[in-house]
Every structure is written in C-alpha cells, then in structure tokens.
Amino acid sequence: MKRTFLNIKLHGAKVTQANLEYEGSISIDKDILRETSLMPFEKVDIYNINNGERFSTYIIPGEKGEIALNGAAARKVQVGDRIIIVSYVELEENEIKKHTPKCFILDSNNKNAERNGRVRLTYNALEMP
Secondary structure (H helix, E strand, C coil), X not given: CEEEEEEEEEEEEECCEEECCCCCEEEEEHHXXXXXXXXXXXEEEEEECCCCCEXXXXXXXXXXXXXXXXXXXXXXXXXXXXXXXEEEEEEEHHHHHHCCXXXXXXXXXXXXXXXXXXXXXXXXXXXXX
C-alpha cells in the first residue's frame, strides 16, 4: 500500500506576477527548480499565506526571481502575496524510513535564505522533531 508524504516545500515564495490570460500553471525561477529538484510539469499544491486559498497546478520554468501564477490560478493570488509551494511523493511502506522531505525557506527576493544563514529543514519521517 502506498502512502502520500511531503517531498519538497518552498516556504514564503513571493508572487511576482499573476497572468490571467496565460494557459495555466506556476512559473518558477529555473535556478530554484534546479536547486530544489522540482521538475517542469510536476504537480504542486499552492497555499496562499495571505488569503488561505489552496489549489493545485503544475510547474513551468520561469525567469530569474519569478514566481508567477498563470491562467485560472492567477485569480487566487495577488502580486506580492506570500505562498507555500508543496510537492508530495507516494511511497511504499519499505521506502518510508529512507525518505527525507526538504524545506527551502525563500526570502522576499525568492532566493533560498539558507545561503543567508537560514537552515534547510530536513527530517526522516519516523524521526520527526
């Protein structure tokens, strides 16, 4: 039996654009994608810290510093809103102990704040803090 677990979390991303006329998706800075192992067309959940909205979409590569909600998702955010971007993974029982989710704290410029002294949070599913 597979169970669903947190895989990657980008906490505090700042929305830089909301493009209603685009076909859909979230554009995320290519450097962030590389650093976090998120992939183009991967499904992600978005949690808007400002208004409580929660929705799903998929990723497309964006420009430097860009976090843009496109299409219908653009109605759920305002430029400047802080959001949480989350991907999940389905694991078999024998994979759970080996799984380590990753959390990246982003600053107001959508840079990984870990470089500025913040710690990347990781933990084993069975050794949670």
